[in-house]
C-alpha cells in the first residue's frame with residue numbers, strides 16, 4: 001500500500017502548492033497583526049496594587065467549576081492586570097520592528113495571580129473529573145517512568161495495526177510479509193493508544209498531568225516523535241477547531257493560576273528551533289536570529305541557552321501572540337509526503353516561577369538584594385521575598401521533525417540528513433539510558449552528538465517528568481517506519497526519571513524557619529520540664545520505666561534538634577554572608593573540623609554539658625528503677641505492657657551505654673578537632689620561630705666571615721706596612737730628608753716585598769694630597785704627587801660617609817670599623833699617603849704648627865706598625 005494514499009500529496013513533487021523554499025512568514029505575520037499589537041504596545045507594566053483579598057472560604061475546593069467564574073474576580077484588579085511586556089514594536093517612521101529588551105522587565109510588576117486571570121484565559125474544555133484527580137495528585141503523578149503513548153493518524157486505507165487502549169499489534173497477515181515475525185517487533189504495549197480521539201482527549205490524558213506537575217514545581221517535557229506526516233504537529237499545535245497540546249497547555253496554565261490564589265507567578269516563554277544543527281530563536285527578528293544563533297552553554301545537567309529571548313507573558317492573549325510570532329518563523333516546506341512538513345525540531349518553553357503571595361519582607365533585619373529581579377541569561381528572575389521561597393520549573397513542549405527517506409529535492413534531502421542524524425542520536429541516547437536503568441550501568445551517554453540531545457540532556461538524564469507521544473501512519477506502506485517508531489517508544493519507556501521540585505529559599509526565610517522551629521521546640525521542652533518539675537520525684541515514680549525512658553529520649557531529641565538548628569542558622573548565615581545571594585538549605589554537619597578552635601571548644605563544652613545532664617538523668621532513672629522494682633514486679637502479672645525489672649534494667653543499661661558511647665564519640669571528635677587546631681597553631685608558631693632563628697644565625701655567620709676577612713686584611717696591612725717601613729729605613733729615608741728635586745728622588749728600584757719575600761702586587765695609585773687646616777690654595781701648576789705603592793688599603797665596596805668638610809674625601813674604612821689610618825688621622829684620602837719627595841720637600845718648609853699630613857701619616861703609620869709606644873719615641877719627625 002502506498003504511503004501517499006491517505007495523505008494529500010502534491011501532484012508533482014517539484015511543483016509544490018507553496019514555494020518550495022523554506023518559509024519564514026515572520027514579516028507578513030507581524031505586519032498583519034500590527035494593528036493588534038498597537039493596542040497592546042504600552043509595555044511599561046504598572047506597579048501593581050495590593051491584591052484585593054478574597055473572602056475566606058470562597059474557594060472551598062481546589063477545583064472549582066469554571067462556569068460563572070467571574071464571581072471570583074475582583075473587577076478592579078483585572079482592570080489593572082499587568083500587560084504582556086514583550087510585544088515587539090513597529091517603528092512607523094522606519095517601518096521596522098523594534099525589539100524590546102525583555103531582560104529589563106520589572107518582574108514584580110509582571111506577576112500574575114488568581115485575581116488577574118480573565119475568563120477567556122482559562123480552558124473551558126478540560127474534563128472536570130480528570131482535572132480533579134490530577135490537581136490533587138500532581139506530586140505523585142508519573143514520577144518514575146516516562147509516560148509513553150501512541151497515536152495513529154486517521155487513514156482511509158485499511159490499517160496495518162490492530163489496537164486496544166494500551167496495546168498495538170501488527171496484523172498477522174502482514175507480519176510474514178514484512179519479516180516482523182518476532183513478537184517483540186510486532187506487538188507493543190504502552191500507557192495509551194489513541195486512534196480517532198480528538199486533541200482534547202489526548203491533551204487531557206498525556207499532557208495535562210505534566211502541565212500540572214510543571215505548575216507544581218517539577219520540570220516537565222512533552223514531545224511528539226514519529227515519521228514525517230504522521231501527525232506530530234497536528235498533535236502539538238492542532239487546528240483552530242481542535243487546538244493541540246501547546247495552546248491547551250497554555251490555557252491550562254492560566255486556569256491553574258486562577259485555581260491557586262495562594263501564589264503569584266512569573267511566566268516567561270521562549271520558542272526556538274533546531275534547524276540543520278543550528279539553534280534559532282524564533283522570537284527574535286529573523287535578522288537578529290540569523291546573526292546570533294543560540295548557543296548551548298554550561299556542562300552536564302546545568303545548561304543554559306543564550307542569547308535566547310524569554311518573553312514575559314501575563315495572559316493567554318500574550319501567549320497566543322508569542323506562539324504566532326514563533327510559528328511564523330518556523331521552517332516548513334512542502335515535501336513528497338507533507339505539504340507543510342516541519343524541517344526543524346521546535347521547542348516551546350515556559351519558565352514558571354512562583355512564590356507565595358503576601359511576602360512581608362525579611363524579619364531578620366537583612367534585606368534580600370535586588371527584589372525587583374536578578375539578571376540572568378534569560379532575563380529577570382523572581383526573587384524569594386521574606387519567608388516566601390520561589391519555585392522554578394520549566395515546561396518544554398517539543399515538536400520533533402519527522403524521520404524521512406531521501407526526497408527528490410536537494411535542499412530537503414540535506415535537511416532530512418540533519419533531521420535523521422539527530423533523531424538517530426536521540427534513539428541512541430534513549431537506548432543507552434534505558435539500558436543503564438535496566439542493568440544498573442553507567443555507560444557513557446552520547447548527549448553531545450547532536451544539539452537536540454545536548455539540549456534535552458537535563459530532562460533525559462532524569463530531571464524532568466516526560467511524556468512522549470509517538471505518532472504513526474497506520475498504513476501498510478509505512479510498517480517499517482512505524483515499527484521503528486514503536487521500538488523507540490518501547491526504549492524510552494525504560495528510561496528512569498527522578499524529577500525533583502526546584503525550590504529557591506531565601507537565606508533569611510530559611511533562618512526564620514529555623515528560628516521558629518527552635519522557638520517551638522524550646523516551648524515544648526519547657527513545657528515538659530515544668531510538667532516534670534513540681535512533683536518530679538513523685539511523678540517519676542508514677543511513670544513506668546518505659547515512659548521515663550521515652551520522656552528522656554524525647555527531651556534528648558528536642559535538645560539535639562535545637563542544637564542542629566542552631567548550627568544550621570550559623571551555617572546559613574555564613575553562606576549568606578559569603579555569597580550575598582540566595583542559598584539552599586545546608587545539610588547539618590556533625591563535627592565540622594574547619595570550625596575555629598573557639599567554636600569547637602564551645603561545641604565541646606555543650607557536648608560535655610549534655611553528657612553530664614544525661615548522666616544525671618540516667619542516674620535518676622536508675623534510682624527510680626530501683627525504687628520501683630518491687631511495684632513493677634507486683635504489677636507484672638497484671639499488666640502485660642509494663643517491662644519486667646530485668647528487661648527494663650537491661651534496656652536502661654543499653655540506653656545508658658548507647659548514650660555514653662555516642663557522647664564519648666562526639667567528645668573525641670570534638671577534642672581531636674580542637675587538638676588538631678591547637679597543634680597546628682603551635683606548629684605554625686614553632687616554624688616561624690625556627691625560621692627567624694635560622695635567618696639570624698645566617699646573618700651572624702655572614703658577619704663572622706666579614707670579620708675574619710677584615711682581620712686577615714688588617715693583618716696583611718700590618719705586615720705590608722712593617723715591611724714598607726723597614727724598607728724605608730733601609731733606604732735611609734727614616735729621617736725624611738727630602739731630596740731637592742723630583743729628578744733627584746730615588747727611583748724605587750724594585751717593588752717592595754713582604755717579609756716572606758713575596759712581591760706586593762703592582763698597583764699604582766694616583767693620589768691627591770690635602771692638608772689638614774690648609775688655608776692656602778694649592779698651586780694650579782703643582783704636580784699631583786704620585787707614588788708607586790703596594791696595595792695596602794683596598795678601597796671598600798661599601799659606600800662610605802663623606803667628609804662634611806670635603807665632599808671629595810671618603811673614609812678609608814673597613815667594614816668592621818675605622819681603618820688603621822683613620823683611627824689615627826681621621827679622614828684620609830688615597831692622596832694622603834703620597835710620599836713623593838717633592839711633597840715632602842715642600843712639607844718640610846711649612847711653618848711650625850702646620851704639620852703636613854704626610855708627616856703625621858708617616859709617624860702614625862710607623863708607630864702603629866712598629867708596635868705602639870709614643871710617637872715621640874719612635875718617630876723623630878713627630
Ligand SMILES: Nc1ncnc2c1ncn2[C@@H]1O[C@H](COP(=O)(O)OP(=O)(O)OP(=O)(O)O)[C@@H](O)[C@H]1O
Pocket residue numbers: 152153154226227228229230231232233234235338340341342343400401402403471
Ligand atoms: N489525528 C489527525 N487528525 C486529522 N488530521 C491529521 C491527524 N494527524 C495528521 N493529520 C494531518 O496530516 C498531515 C500531516 O500531519 P503533520 O503535519 O502534523 O505531520 P508531522 O508528523 O508533523 O509531519 P512532519 O514531520 O513532516 O512535520 C496534516 O495535514 C495534518 O492535518
